[in-house]
Amino acid sequence: MTEPARHLAAVPTGEVPADAPSYGEALSLLEKQAEEIAGLTVTIHSQAGIIGKQRAELEERLENHPRRAEITRVIDHWRRALDHRKSKLSKDRVKLVADRLKDGYSLDQLALAIDGLAGFPYRSYGDRLKAGTPAQRDDKMSTALDSGEAVERFAVLGHRARKAGLIEVVWEGA
Numbered sequence: 001m002t003e004p005a006r007h008l009a010a011v012p013t014g015e016v017p018a019d020a021p022s023y024g025e026a027l028s029l030l031e032k033q034a035e036e037i038a039g040l041t042v043t044i045h046s047q048a049g050i051i052g053k054q055r056a057e058l059e060e061r062l063e064n065h066p067r068r069a070e071i072t073r074v075i076d077h078w079r080r081a082l083d084h085r086k087s088k089l090s091k092d093r094v095k096l097v098a099d100r101l102k103d104g105y106s107l108d109q110l111a112l113a114i115d116g117l118a119g120f121p122y123r124s125y126g127d128r129l130k131a132g133t134p135a136q137r138d139d140k141m142s143t144a145l146d147s148g149e150a151v152e153r154f155a156v157l158g159h160r161a162r163k164a165g166l167i168e169v170v171w172e173g174a
Contacts, residue, residue: 071097074110081118081169082139111171116154117144119161
């Protein structure tokens, strides 16, 4: 077990132990710690300002994205197809679609992947299902658009879902 700090040792007799720091030493130690805390506080405020600026720059880039209208169409299709009408046009969703468009996937391919998710919104033991329990529902947009591999896998399901008539919301092509 570790020894308690010398200056925190309990002295039942009211006497100061011989090895205790003097008043001046304790005051000096406190002043050094106060200076260190003040320096760290300045650093924290500085870093918080940098983070805030970076966050604002990211939001502005997404707000002014040249393909914003197309991205919005894909997200709106996901919201309608999976009945997530109250879901927001959030930064993470915008980035997700923008990344897949940047990878070279077309709007139609992304919509087809979303249709695969809409046709098979449940997951059980790694398999995608048309129906299931609420606990098995896995219909986040990132499920279908998280990577190129996911887009391609869900596009195959989208083709099956469209062919079987499982899709109620129709994607209006470009």
